[in-house]
Amino acid sequence: MEKIVKIPITFHDIVNVLMWDDDFNKDNVTSRVPCGKKISYWLARAFTLSNIKKYADKSQYALAVYYKESLPNTETTLKELQDFYLGQIKSLKKSLKNNPISASLDLSAFINPTKITVGVMPCPPVLMFVRVNILCDEAHGELRKLYQCGNITKSEYFRQRRELFRPINRFRSEFASSVSEAGKLARSLTEKKTGE
Secondary structure, eight states: OOOOEEEEESSSHHHHHHHHHHHHGGGOOOOOSSHHHHHHHHHHHHHHHHHHHOSHHHHHHHHHHHHHHHHHHHHHHHHHHHHHHHHHHHHHHHHTTTTHHHHHGGGGGGGGOOOEEEOOOOHHHHHHHHHHHHHHHHHHHHHHHHHHTTSSHHHHHHHHHHHHHHOOOHHHHHHHHHHHHHHHHHHHHHHHHHHH
């Protein structure tokens, strides 16, 4: 894989931090859906495999073919996620702007930003995924402002937050399944080779 770059990111809610990196969970608790850090590593690996020209063995060839075919769909999904979160941010900001109280309140006291530095390979799918996480955090911040300004109830906030996180969580889960499927394919070719 290529060189790793450090990207500083500020998340404005602990939930978004935990979605990015399981290391921030207390007591070594991990989510059943792989964290963003793991997904970004897998995306970098998929990108690298989809672009190699010489193959070490049959399993690497199979992985390269698999990711050459599946990575364009993954990138399309990431672009759709970016568009979804940009739309959510625009809609939530518009709703907040319609509340006259929001302009007179300083909500920064309610926000506890967490600054982290993520090390990623600078390739299109990884950077798209990082951007999706940043946009999700921004949309979540706007939703939280709506709740704190009294536009929505607490139950509406939690319901809408679940809906806001569902697309990115679905992507993480589906991509993890894709990586697992690719791994099974590579192992099956390796087992055939050793069994011959």
